[in-house]
Amino acid sequence: MDRVYNFSAGPGALPTEVLEKVRDNLLSYEGLGMSFMELERSSPEFSAIVHEAEDALRRLMNIPSNYKVLFMQGGATLQYSAVPMNLLSAQKRADYIITGQSSKHAYSEAKKYGDIAIAASSGGALPAFSAVPVTSRSDFRPDADYVHICFSDQVYGTKFHYIPDTGNIPLVADMSSCILSEPIDVTRFGVIYASAQQNIGPAGLTVVIVRGDLLGNARPDTPSLMNYKLMYESSSMYNTPPIFAIYTAKLVFERIAELGGLDEMKRRTEKKASLLYDFIDKQPYYTATADSRCRSMTNVVFTTGDGELDRRFIAEAKDRGLVNLAGDKTIGGMRASMYNSVSYQAVQKLVEFMNEFAMNNPKVQT
Amino acid sequence: MDRVYNFSAGPGALPTEVLEKVRDNLLSYEGLGMSFMELERSSPEFSAIVHEAEDALRRLMNIPSNYKVLFMQGGATLQYSAVPMNLLSAQKRADYIITGQSSKHAYSEAKKYGDIAIAASSGGALPAFSAVPVTSRSDFRPDADYVHICFSDQVYGTKFHYIPDTGNIPLVADMSSCILSEPIDVTRFGVIYASAQQNIGPAGLTVVIVRGDLLGNARPDTPSLMNYKLMYESSSMYNTPPIFAIYTAKLVFERIAELGGLDEMKRRTEKKASLLYDFIDKQPYYTATADSRCRSMTNVVFTTGDGELDRRFIAEAKDRGLVNLAGDKTIGGMRASMYNSVSYQAVQKLVEFMNEFAMNNPKVQT
Numbered sequence: 176m177d178r179v180y181n182f183s184a185g186p187g188a189l190p191t192e193v194l195e196k197v198r199d200n201l202l203s204y205e206g207l208g209m210s211f212m213e214l215e216r217s218s219p220e221f222s223a224i225v226h227e228a229e230d231a232l233r234r235l236m237n238i239p240s241n242y243k244v245l246f247m248q249g250g251a252t253l254q255y256s257a258v259p260m261n262l263l264s265a266q267k268r269a270d271y272i273i274t275g276q277s278s279k280h281a282y283s284e285a286k287k288y289g290d291i292a293i294a295a296s297s298g299g300a301l302p303a304f305s306a307v308p309v310t311s312r313s314d315f316r317p318d319a320d321y322v323h324i325c326f327s328d329q330v331y332g333t334k335f336h337y338i339p340d341t342g343n344i345p346l347v348a349d350m351s352s353c354i355l356s357e358p359i360d361v362t363r364f365g366v367i368y369a370s371a372q373q374n375i376g377p378a379g380l381t382v383v384i385v386r387g388d389l390l391g392n393a394r395p396d397t398p399s400l401m402n403y404k405l406m407y408e409s410s411s412m413y414n415t416p417p418i419f420a421i422y423t424a425k426l427v428f429e430r431i432a433e434l435g436g437l438d439e440m441k442r443r444t445e446k447k448a449s450l451l452y453d454f455i456d457k458q459p460y461y462t463a464t465a466d467s468r469c470r471s472m473t474n475v476v477f478t479t480g481d482g483e484l485d486r487r488f489i490a491e492a493k494d495r496g497l498v499n500l501a502g503d504k505t506i507g508g509m510r511a512s513m514y515n516s517v518s519y520q521a522v523q524k525l526v527e528f529m530n531e532f533a534m535n536n537p538k539v540q541t
Numbered sequence: 542m543d544r545v546y547n548f549s550a551g552p553g554a555l556p557t558e559v560l561e562k563v564r565d566n567l568l569s570y571e572g573l574g575m576s577f578m579e580l581e582r583s584s585p586e587f588s589a590i591v592h593e594a595e596d597a598l599r600r601l602m603n604i605p606s607n608y609k610v611l612f613m614q615g616g617a618t619l620q621y622s623a624v625p626m627n628l629l630s631a632q633k634r635a636d637y638i639i640t641g642q643s644s645k646h647a648y649s650e651a652k653k654y655g656d657i658a659i660a661a662s663s664g665g666a667l668p669a670f671s672a673v674p675v676t677s678r679s680d681f682r683p684d685a686d687y688v689h690i691c692f693s694d695q696v697y698g699t700k701f702h703y704i705p706d707t708g709n710i711p712l713v714a715d716m717s718s719c720i721l722s723e724p725i726d727v728t729r730f731g732v733i734y735a736s737a738q739q740n741i742g743p744a745g746l747t748v749v750i751v752r753g754d755l756l757g758n759a760r761p762d763t764p765s766l767m768n769y770k771l772m773y774e775s776s777s778m779y780n781t782p783p784i785f786a787i788y789t790a791k792l793v794f795e796r797i798a799e800l801g802g803l804d805e806m807k808r809r810t811e812k813k814a815s816l817l818y819d820f821i822d823k824q825p826y827y828t829a830t831a832d833s834r835c836r837s838m839t840n841v842v843f844t845t846g847d848g849e850l851d852r853r854f855i856a857e858a859k860d861r862g863l864v865n866l867a868g869d870k871t872i873g874g875m876r877a878s879m880y881n882s883v884s885y886q887a888v889q890k891l892v893e894f895m896n897e898f899a900m901n902n903p904k905v906q907t
Contacts, residue, residue, distance in 0.1 A: 177569070177574050178568065178569065178574050178575065179573070179574035179575055181574075181575050181579055183575075183579060183580070183581035184581065185581070185582060185781060186578055186579055186580065186581070186582065186781060186784065187579065188575065188579050189576065189578060189579055191568065194567055194568050194576055195568070197567060198564050198567045198568065201560055201563060201564045201567070202544065202557065202560050202561070202564065203543070203544065207545070208543050208544050208545035208547075208862065208864075209544065209545055209547050209549075209554065209864070210555065210560060212552055212555060212743045212744070213547055213549060213552055213553065213554050213555055214549070214552065215549040215550065215551070215552070215865040216551060216552065216744075217867075217870065218865070248614040248615045248616075248619070248745060248783075249614045249615060249619075249764075249766050249780075250614075250766070250780045250781055251780070252765065252766045252779065252780040253614070253615075253764060253766045253767075255764075255765075256764030256765070256766070257764075260764075284764070284765060287761060287762045288762060370780075370781065372781055377578045377783070377784070377785045378578070378582075378781045378782065378783050378784050378785070379614060379745040379746075379782075379783025379784075379785065379786060380745075395653060396653045396654060396762075398619060398621075398622030398623075398626075398650070398764075398767070399618065399621075399622070399650060400615050400616075400618045400619045400622070401619075401622075401764070413618065414615075414616045414617070414618035414736075415551060415552060415616055415736065415738055415744045416744065416745075417614075417743070417744050417745025417783065417786070418552065418743070418744050418745075419743045419744070419745065419785055419786070420745060420783070420785070496574065498574075498575070499581040499584070501583075504583070
């Protein structure tokens with residue numbers, strides 16, 4: 176079966192080997208005569224999948240035992256509400272760093288629940304959100320309950336090149352589009368969360384990693400299914416969890432471990448990103464829009480500078496089996512998302528095509 | 542591949558034909574070279590799946606155009622919060638009918654958001670929750686924003702044998718364990734919701750059918766992803782929806798239509814339920830625990846009256862390929878869930894086994 180080179184920003188490509196294993200267990204899971212999706216929730220096989228997925232992620236990310244791992248639903252979007260509902264204390268104060276649409280969205284949602292401030296923003300950069308603001312401890316209110324960042328921005332193709340120093344204030348990070356692309360020092364964060372459909376698995380699952388001492392402060396009107404403490408106490412089985420997505424994620428975690436873990440993912444991610452950025456930097460036809468100090472390694476955003484050429488590029492690339500290269504509709508242009516399942520070969524093919532397209536479509540001098 | 546007879550209460554059995562189609566599209570969806578799970582959210586193929594699933598459900602359930610169909614996440618449990626958050630008005634008053642654990646849970650959750658009353662309960666029946674209370678319009682507060690019921694109860698194996706008359710007050714029904722087992726007059730309800738993992742598809746999806754005039758009253762602090770109006774305005778794509786579950790549900794809806802729609806599902810469901818209940822009623826060894834006027838057609842709860850025999854029954858049945866027959870841990874005994882994907886033949890095999898087990902395991906006279 177011919178698989179295309181899929182540069183989708185989300186849902187992203189999944190490892191072919193994982194999809195094959197899912198396929199082989201779809202009608203009969205490990206010889207039980209029923210799918211893993213048809214296991215009764217109270218069965219030992221069902222909870223084994225959930226526990227094994229957690230254990231595999233803990234090993235992969237080296238998550239300390241005082242951090243809880245929760246499998247939730249609703250994507251990053253529901254976490255935009257769950258974070259303030261769970262973490263705001265009596266004074267209800269939190270600080271947000273704005274680096275694009277996702278962080279703006281997280282900020283607007285949080286404002287429903289407290290006194291939320293913008294500690295820093297790259298909205299004033301030129302072009303807007305092409306960089307990530309540099310912050311220091313003094314940018315944050317000392318009595319803030321937490322500081323929130325989107326660790327990388329999918330639309331603008333930026334990423335924090337440093338971990339903000341927030342002192343004793345817990346740092347909360349949406350890592351949806353960069354999780355599992357490199358090792359992360361979990362202890363620098365109060366909460367890390369990520370929707371699955373970039374580097375973890377299928378849409379419909381959210382991974383939340385939360386420091387144990389932050390549990391138990393939820394607003395009384397927090398929906399039970401969004402309450403970190405209840406989710407922890409029920410081992411993420413407060414109700415029937417999305418077992419298909421959890422099973423697939425478990426296979427992804429195990430696959431990454433087989434390949435060499437997050438050090439190896441980092442090596443591969445940087446190799447792919449360097450190939451593409453180096454090519455872009457060495458020629459005048461394409462431009463990468465993100466500030467070179469803040470470039471995302473997983474979402475490379477670039478343009479010819481001409482909307483008509485960009486559209487032609489995307490269409491012709493698709494005909495070559497290089498698909499989902501359109502940029503987000505907010506800013507247009509192109510975006511090559513290179514999550515773990517995108518091969519080095521895919522990026523080589525992309526660069527070849529970019530070269531060829533530039534030669535065949537000279538820009539009109541104006 | 543040998544598939545067992547799966548009587549799981551949830552996640553329930555899925556149609557083999559649907560699982561085969563999922564399997565065949567798992568690595569390359571309709572020849573596109575990528576899985577339906579790897580389609581970019583902004584692609585036309587992605588939104589086509591969501592729209593086709595909605596259309597198929599509308600046809601199947603004959604949903605009038607003034608009702609909105611939403612695909613959400615978080616199961617029935619998140620709806621226990623979403624319903625009061627979306628429907629309570631200024632006076633924040635709603636009435637609940639309690640018929641078991643699910644409705645108790647829904648009630649407790651709603652109490653976080655307003656003045657919630659128990660209009661009727663079958664908790665005082667003997668045994669508790671073996672029946673469904675009969676109500677009349679006078680049981681409900683005239684200024685209640687809605688009346689909530691669980692249309693069938695999975696634990697106790699009961700079902701409303703009538704639709705409560707609530708006058709002008711919108712009736713909200715959790716139909717998780719009976720949806721798609723028979724035609725329903727949607728116009729009698731303000732909101733119908735159901736988690737997918739019984740009769741719709743895999744866990745991780747919730748179907749919400751809401752009358753249009755009930756949109757737009759959500760509390761200001763309702764998480765956006767739980768806001769019915771925002772979900773409607775975005776065609777259930779406010780963020781990336783659980784596309785795997787939606788695609789599978791679409792195939793289930795189409796499969797049911799092929800088989801003859803909900804009239805045919807009702808005929809089949811009643812035929813299966815009659816076979817089992819008639820057998821139970823005609824012999825003294827097993828007893829069905831639900832009041833005969835309020836029996837669920839999809840969750841048949843029964844017992845030998847002897848915990849030790851019940852355990853032996855469940856274990857020996859499993860050895861025969863009749864699996865997931867244990868009752869909910871709250872009440873023990875046996876439960877045969879017979880959703881649309883459970884064949885008549887499966888129930889025949891079950892009855893055969895029940896007969897044989899009774900002969901081989903005479904009860905000790907006490």
